[in-house]
Amino acid sequence: MSRWTNIVKFSWAPRVFVIITFMAIINLTASVVSAQAQPAQSYRELLERSEKEKKGLVFYVRGQTISGIVVKISTDAVEVRNQTYTRIIIRLDSIDAVAMN
Numbered sequence: 049m050s051r052w053t054n055i056v057k058f059s060w061a062p063r064v065f066v067i068i069t070f071m072a073i074i075n076l077t078a079s080v081v082s083a084q085a086q087p088a089q090s091y092r093e094l095l096e097r098s099e100k101e102k103k104g105l106v107f108y109v110r111g112q113t114i115s116g117i118v119v120k121i122s123t124d125a126v127e128v129r130n131q132t133y134t135r136i137i138i139r140l141d142s143i144d145a146v147a148m149n
Contacts (some may be wrong), residue, residue: 094146095121107138108145114138 098105098118107114107128116128116136126143128136 091140091143091146092121094148095126098148104148104149106147107143108147109138109142110144 052073094105095118097103099121100119104115104117105128107116114128114130114136116130118126119129119135121125124141125137125139128138130136
């Protein structure tokens, strides 16, 4: 038993494992941040196009669908109108997906 303890105690393998794991976590975090920035830009393009061309969008928000035309875009929300409601405010961080008709 003591021989095994000495091998593990002075082995470089645990240190290498910790370093590789740490590097993998950093790489994964950077990938997630990059992936989140891309959909936000795509959403913004569709929102601006809807506002400019008065084209309808379908917003998928937490399992619900909201159809409408973009009236105003702010930094954290978008204002939409449709046949039923003249003013709908949707927080940008709550949008799961956007589809254009």
